[in-house]
Amino acid sequence: MSSIDYAEKIPNNVNIGGERTLQRALEHWQPHFLQWWHEMGPSDFESADVYLRTAISVDAQGWAHYGAVHMPDYRWGIFLADPVADRKIGFGDRMGEPAWQQVPGEYRSTLRRLIVTQGDTEPASVEQQRLLGHSCPSLYDLRNLFQINVEEGRHLWAMVYLLHAYFGRDGREEAEELLARHSGDRDKPRILTTFNEPISDWLSLYCFTYFTDRDGKYQLKSFAESAFDPLSRTCRFMLTEEAHHMFVGETGIGRVVKRTLEVMKELGTDDPARIRAHGAVDLPTLQRYLNFWCSSSLDLFGSEISSNSAANFASGLKGRPDEAQYEDHVLREKTMKLLMPEGEQDVPMLNALNEVMRESYLKDCEIGLKRWNRQIERAGFDLRLTLPSSRFRRSIGAWVGLPVDPQGKLVSKELFAKSLGSWIPSEADRAFVHSLMKRVAEPGKMAAWIAPPERGINNLPVEYEYVKLH
Ligand code: BYC
Numbered sequence: 001m002s003s004i005d006y007a008e009k010i011p012n013n014v015n016i017g018g019e020r021t022l023q024r025a026l027e028h029w030q031p032h033f034l035q036w037w038h039e040m041g042p043s044d045f046e047s048a049d050v051y052l053r054t055a056i057s058v059d060a061q062g063w064a065h066y067g068a069v070h071m072p073d074y075r076w077g078i079f080l081a082d083p084v085a086d087r088k089i090g091f092g093d094r095m096g097e098p099a100w101q102q103v104p105g106e107y108r109s110t111l112r113r114l115i116v117t118q119g120d121t122e123p124a125s126v127e128q129q130r131l132l133g134h135s136c137p138s139l140y141d142l143r144n145l146f147q148i149n150v151e152e153g154r155h156l157w158a159m160v161y162l163l164h165a166y167f168g169r170d171g172r173e174e175a176e177e178l179l180a181r182h183s184g185d186r187d188k189p190r191i192l193t194t195f196n197e198p199i200s201d202w203l204s205l206y207c208f209t210y211f212t213d214r215d216g217k218y219q220l221k222s223f224a225e226s227a228f229d230p231l232s233r234t235c236r237f238m239l240t241e242e243a244h245h246m247f248v249g250e251t252g253i254g255r256v257v258k259r260t261l262e263v264m265k266e267l268g269t270d271d272p273a274r275i276r277a278h279g280a281v282d283l284p285t286l287q288r289y290l291n292f293w294c295s296s297s298l299d300l301f302g303s304e305i306s307s308n309s310a311a312n313f314a315s316g317l318k319g320r321p322d323e324a325q326y327e328d329h330v331l332r333e334k335t336m337k338l339l340m341p342e343g344e345q346d347v348p349m350l351n352a353l354n355e356v357m358r359e360s361y362l363k364d365c366e367i368g369l370k371r372w373n374r375q376i377e378r379a380g381f382d383l384r385l386t387l388p389s390s391r392f393r394r395s396i397g398a399w400v401g402l403p404v405d406p407q408g409k410l411v412s413k414e415l416f417a418k419s420l421g422s423w424i425p426s427e428a429d430r431a432f433v434h435s436l437m438k439r440v441a442e443p444g445k446m447a448a449w450i451a452p453p454e455r456g457i458n459n460l461p462v463e464y465e466y467v468k469l470h
Contacts (some may be wrong), residue, residue: 011056011077025164029175036179037072040127042149046072049468050146055079058237066458074150078161081236089227091329092316099229103166111228111317112167116174117191118219119159120181122152124195127183132205135437137447143466144248151241158234166230193395194296201433203281207293210249210368215300217242218321218361225319250368251453256281257372258451261379270381276432279448283383285429290385291406292424295393301358303397304338310350320356340398358390441469
């Protein structure tokens with residue numbers, strides 16, 4: 001068995017070197033992780049020098065350490081945010097009791113399941129994005145893709161650390177399974193639906209990082225409230241990295257919109273066919289991509305009425321994002337009005353928490369929409385991008401399989417079947433978008449369908465050679 005100098009190889013602030021059992025478990029898992037990275041991570045870029053950010057500590061200087069790295073040599077570290085002295089449980093039936101430093105027996109399997117579900121999404125996203133490097137629109141974007149990939153790898157390490165350190169043999173088995181399931185695999189798929197969708201073009205990547213990583217932000221924020229203190233501290237630190245992933249999504253879509261508007265102005269038209277002929281993404285196609293990824297990501301919050309969400313909140317396992325913003329942290333007396341297919345229903349608030357979170361998430365999603373629409377308005381065009389209703393195209397919850405249009409109205413099955421191809425990307429849309437995906441790998445150059453970013457990484461110019469390909 002290989003012996004690892006943890007301070008050197010795996011930067012950490014959890015004293016791995018001082019705990020023999022944990023060290024052995026991680027030593028056993030690490031080569032399996034590297035093998036998985038080799039087989040399922042970014043294909044063909046193992047010898048490239050990539051300008052990456054690495055966390056080497058949790059303080060302001062250490063969490064963003066930049067330098068050129070071969071990805072397989074990336075130092076996937078394990079970091080927990082600094083402890084809060086005498087931290088108390090901030091919600092649920094055990095509010096005010098001391099936070100847990102160990103897993104209470106009665107919550108062991110539920111907590112393990114939540115950590116495994118969170119952990120499963122991290123390698124899944126790397127697998128989904130495996131081939132994108134071949135069609136990057138610029139070296140700047142290629143570097144951002146790889147930054148996201150290595151950080152998702154680090155987030156997997158974060159969950160595996162919790163499984164190894166707190167869940168004994170079951171945890172070690174789950175850690176192996178996290179490398180055995182694969183995105184889109186027929187026999188062993190990833191746990192959550194969105195993480196089995198292919199991401200084979202960069203427009204999908206930007207939508208995924210805008211919508212799906214934002215689900216990550218909300219889920220991590222709700223775990224940051226958890227009574228299980230190691231989970232809370234782990235997620236607090238993960239959130240610092242998550243911001244960049246959503247930035248890539250928001251600015252990526254913004255740059256697509258900017259380029260399309262330039263073409264629309266140049267040609268004096270909003271005719272999709274002419275815009276496409278000019279090599280840009282017409283806005284109706286972008287709208288269909290937004291509809292697809294937003295609706296898929298809305299499923300990630302679970303059912304509108306959920307006994308799991310009630311139990312997880314009451315027991316202190318999972319709070320609401322930014323729990324402190326609310327007045328009532330127990331929620332035994334409150335109800336919430338939910339629009340169900342049968343009409344409006346009063347639901348105990350504890351059971352409606354997935355919906356509470358979904359609503360906050362949608363509000364957060366609106367921010368980018370406003371920015372992109374301002375760009376369109378300033379360019380003098382009438383079209384506006386919108387978010388689909390949370391009832392549209394749902395695969396989880398009360399609206400599963402119902403014929404609902406993107407505005408949230410129930411329509412006939414016939415109309416739904418006839419219109420779906422104009423609400424989400426059709427085969428022809430995908431083929432067109434794929435036709436644009438040609439690799440641009442000269443420093444500073446951009447593909448014709450996307451505008452350059454406003455600035456480079458870490459104060460470097462956009463023209464910097466962010467990935468040195470060999
Ligand atoms: N697909 O009561 P229900 C991220 C299952 S993203 C498939 O409706 P609940 C990232 C559910 O598991 C954040 N299955 O919902 C982003 C349950 O099954 P079991 C990921 C689904 O339990 C980009 C059953 O349906 N983190 O970090 O209240 C790149 C009934 O569940 C789905 C988490 O998700 C679905 N969409 O809430 C990289 C946090 N939805 O357990 C990373 C951990 C529900 O009865 N997970 N089901 O067999 C959770 O907190 C909860 O499991 C959920 C669902 C929020 C997902």
